[in-house]
Amino acid sequence: MIALPILGVSAADLTVRSAELSTEQSLERSLGAADGRISDPGLGGVPIMQSPDGSNYNPIGDFEDKPWPEGKADVTKALPAGAKTLKDTVGSAKLRTTHGLLHTEIRELDASDPMAEGILAVVSGRLPKKSDEVAATTHFLESSGLKVGSPLTARGFDRAYRIVGSYELPNALETDQINALPGAMLAPLDKALEAAGLSGTSPSTTLLATVPGGFTWNIVKDINTKGVTVTSRAVALNPPADSEVPLFQQEGWGNFEESTAAKAAALAAVGTVVGLAMLEICLLAGPAFAVGARRSRRQLGLVGANGGDRRHIRAIVLGGGLVIGVAAAVVGTVLGLALTYLLQPLLEDYLGKRFGHFDVRPLELLGIALLAVLTGLLAAVVPAVTASRQTVLASLTGRRGVRRSSRVLPVIGLIAVALGASIALYGSMMTDQFAIVAGGSALAELGVVALTPALVGLFGRIGRVLPLSPRLALRDAVRNRGRTAPAVAAVLAAVAGTVAVATYAASADAEGRAQYQAQLPHGAVSMTIDEGGGRDVPGVRSTVQKLLPVDVRADVDRISVGRAGCGMYDSGKGCGRYEIVVPKANECPLWAVDPANPDQDPSEKFSKAERRKLAEDWRCKEGVGGGAYIDGGVTVADAKLLKVLGIDDPAAEKALAAGQIVSFGKRNVDSKGKIGIRLITDIEAADRAAEKGQQPPGEIKTFTAHMAATKAESYGLSALLSPAAAKSAGLTTVPFGAYFSTDKMPNTEQRQRLDGELDKTGADVQLHIEEGYTSDNSIVLLALTVFAGLITIGAAGIATGLAQADAEADLKTLAAVGAPPRVRRTLSGFQCGVVAAMGVVLGSAAGVLPAIGLRLTEERQQLAWYERALDEGWGVMDPAPYVPIVVPWETLGALLVAVPVGAALLAALVTRSRGALARREAA
Incomplete structure (x- = not known):
């Protein structure tokens, strides 16, 4: 114990x-044997100030009224004389495995150099010595199914490497990483990916460096003047005082200990x-x-x-x-x-x-x-x-x-309960401090513990209506409060904590369920690919339909502006975008930029009362959440998409067939019943115009709009245009994905098989299967119930064993006067059940208080944040906070009924029916 x-x-x-x-x-795991690591923060080489560990930095100067510095710095020019360096470059790519593709970190570091000793720990084999050799972390080998000696290739790159060893990163054992010699993998892989129109490896380079005497704080500050940060071994071992750190002397900065x-x-x-x-x-x-x-x-x-x-x-x-x-x-x-x-x-x-x-x-x-x-x-x-x-x-x-039982202890307990409840109530109703609620609840619970002997006496009054065995068990518990009350109090404490956490978790679960926004109807599947101009989409559509129990498949395209191969979010050379033209009368005033004063925050023109009123305006309420939302707002698909999304609107289907655009919100429709789509080829010019509150340049395609009459959830679908109508209007579309309704929820085997097939395609597939709201607290509630049950059974069992040891003479007397053998067993069971029941009842009552107090405090905090957001104009689209208080009746039922009954049955089963009679002791 x-x-x-x-x-x-x-x-x-x-x-x-x-x-x-x-x-x-x-330092050994991050720097190896080097004196420091030199990094470029990307501030264009302007002088900077850094914290001693190099994690925080800021450019020197006032950049409030001028562009923030950006760009690369020449790290080599910042090195002091006599410095020796070792390049450490990290990127990432999708590597081919026995299962498909695995996004993996690629590190080019000559780990056999003495300066890198300690960064990697070789587990088997050796480190690479040639340009076509690599080593891999043990976690990568486990995840990929490869082994030392296996060939390794990357997506979009035909060159093969051989894995010659395995290693681990002592500070990150679960990292999937490949180690290669400098220049052996990232540069040629980037060229191949660029030629294939795929995203690159995004490499970043730092320098491990040694210098005579190490990088002292003065040397670090001198290097900072070149726009470079340093992680220094000498500074970490002997950090400077805060007064010697220029960064900490700036307004808004400090030592964040x-x-x-x-x-x-x-x-x-x-x-x-x-x-x-x-x-x-x-x-x-x-x-x-x-x-x-x-x-x-x-x-x-x-x-x-x-x-x-x-x-x-x-x-x-x-x-x-x-x-x-x-x-x-x-x-x-x-x-x-x-x-x-x-x-x-x-x-x-x-x-x-x-x-x-x-x-x-x-x-x-x-x-x-x-x-x-x-x-x-x-x-x-x-x-x-x-x-x-x-x-x-x-x-x-x-x-x-x-x-005689103590008369002082119940009084102290009653005072503690009243005081603790008052403190918790004050904390939940008048302040936003969780500590006050928790402290008051703890004090009240200790008061209930002090009241336990008196409460046990009150329980004894129901014994007069019980049969023989439970009446004897209850009276024995009341008469021997010295052993009953502590066991009941122990059960009370465990159950109270469990009920408090369970009530809070169930309430939070109800809040999460209310806030959950389904991406699609339950069981529906979405598949999208935003790369390569949609070339992989048709094959992936067929793969999903073949491997999942699909009922209806709706193919979806997207509008493409610019050169072929641009992704939906690409802003590179030759790539554009489109947007729905929102009529001026339909714009939310809180977001409308004044062309005469473009730098002014639009919301500043309104008072707090006006902002709260505008929060109820329909122009400021329409959102874009949901799995069917597409960037730009226009989805190109036929009426099958309506069936997949569960939207029953025959008029919308007819409008699609007639070449009209179906809108699921009135914000995009002008007074003439039209919707305009602006094609933007110059993204930078469009952004500059938007900052000034002006209409961006671009050709506008106009369509007759049909307002969807359905009140059902549209899952983020904003506007729907048929492929035929898009083609006739001269819009360029590319395959984007598909939505599927299913006969039944796909099982785990089907999903694993699908994931394996999608990996083989090499495409970056975004797949979502709508499972509905899933609670993360169910396992917590189960674990708490089991924990409280074990504590209850253990405490009740201890009390029962002590009662049997204490009342052995009484049990022998019962046997001597002819009591049936089962009386001993039933008495033991009821003794255990009585203790468990009293503790569970008192603990359940005591545990609800802190949970209610904490939820009320959370409600006050969330309401305060919501009102502040409304006052400042940036919370108009957020719903009012919903903070329910839910009692977990299943958990309480298990504790109040199942646990005492289980404890009683267990005690009865392990108790012998017959006890040995003892000879009367000589007087």
Whole structure:
């Protein structure tokens, strides 16, 4: 009972400390043996200021009224004299595997150079020595199905490489990476991809460098004047004071270390968790010490009869707690050490990085062990005081005497409940601080724990209407509150926490379900490809239809402006775009740029009241969310798309057949019932015009519009144009994808088979299967229910075992007077069930309060943010916050019914029906 938590805490301490890397170890994994890493931040070489670790930087100067600097800097010119460098270039590409294609990081680094020692750890084989050789991370080999010795090729590149070794990145074990010699892979691959019209590898280069004396802070600042950042080993090992860092002296910048308040809050949270864990252990272990002391009362009475006083009795019982605490500390610590050492490889794989070393900190482990000793002593305090108060005569004769329950403890508990509930209510209704709600709820829960003995007495009043066995079990629980109340309190604490988290999770789940926006109808599938001018689309359409249970297939095209092969988002040379012309009268005033004052924020022209009013204006409400949305707003497809999306509108189908454009929102339709589509060939000119509030240049194609009459969800579909109408209007279209309705939801085997076939195509396919809202909290609620059930059954079982040990004489008397054997079994079961039921009922009531308080606090916060967004004009399209409070009745039902009944049945099954009769002791 005490050793298990110590085992867990000591194992956690060892894992955290071993996973923490020293500064030297971190530098070895990032810099190898180099003195620093030189990087170009892309600010065009203008002088910069950087933080000591190089993660933050800012250009020197005021760029508020002039363009932000951008461009490449000449890194080599920033190096000090005598510096030696090693190039480290990283890009990415899709490599061919045994399954298809895998997006993989490609790193060109001569890892055999002494300067790179420590960055890579060779696992098998060797590092590449030739331009046609590569090494791969072990994770890549596992994911790809390849092995050392296998050939390796990339998509769009016929040249083959041979994998000659495997390695791992100690700080990123789950990285898919290929290592090649400098210039061996990225440059030729980029040329091949560019020739094929595919996206390149996007390489970025840094320099590992060594310099005599290292990169001191003064040298780093000097290099910053050339527009280059430095990650320096010397600076990391001996960082400068904040006053010596120019960046930290700028307004809005500073040393972003964790604040004292945050550290205090973290320590308070840790202290609370440790305190509650100790309370839980004491609540369960205390009755065991009490029954042990009671069964040893004759020996304790003999101590008193031979001259021992109350101090000796207390010392004996406390000594037992001390011995058990020490034993638990030793066992728990040793097992924690052994378990962590044995599980180190599994822990490293779980954390995704290698330990620096197995870090044993004796003082921390000693502190954890002392916690076990303290817990054992605390658990024995009350039994020690109770045993010392018994008279010698009562101890020797076994008489318990008349015991009165404390009248002070219930009063304290009642005050704590009232005060805690008031604090939690104040925190949820008057402030936005979660800490106040949590603190008040914790205080109220501790008050309920203090009230437990009195509440157990109230439960005893229902015993008069129960049959024999449950009546005996309930009366025994009430009469022996010293062992019943702590067990009930332990169950209460566990169940209260579970109910609080479950209520919060169920409420958050209901909120997520309400906010969820389906991309497509349930079971529908979308497939789109935005590259290569749609050349791969027809084949992929057929593949999806062949491998999935498709009912209706709707082919979708997109309007293309510019040269062939431009993707939907390409803005390169020769590529254009299109847009729907929104009539001036239909524009949302909050977004309309004034051509006379283009730099002014349009929303600043309105007061807060006017902004809130405009938030209800239909012109500012129409959104574009959904899986059928296409950039530009016009989808080219026939009436089959309406069937796939579940839109039943015969008039819209007729309009499509007549060459009209179907609009699913009135914002795009002008007063004459027309929709205009502007074709933009000069994207830069269009952007400049939009910034000035002017109409961008471009040819406009006009279509007669039909407003869709359906009120059903359109899933982001804005405007629909048939392929024939687009062709007759002179619009260029290219295949974009397809939408499919299915007879039934595709299963996992069908999806895996489809993914494998799509990988073989080499196309960048965007595939979505609409599964509807899926809760991430279901497994959490199940785990919480199981956890609370185990704690409840464990605590109730402990209380039942103590009751049987404490009432052995009564059970023998029952057997002696002829009670049936089943009475013993049923009595045991009801004793366990009574404790479980009382704890679950009280815990369920106590656990709802904090969850409600936290949800009310969240509602206040979200309403405040929403009102601020409305006042400032940027939240007009957002819906009002919906923060429901939902009680998880399934979880409560399992706790209130299934757990007590299960505990009772389990106790009845493991209890022997017959007990051995004992001879009456001689007087």
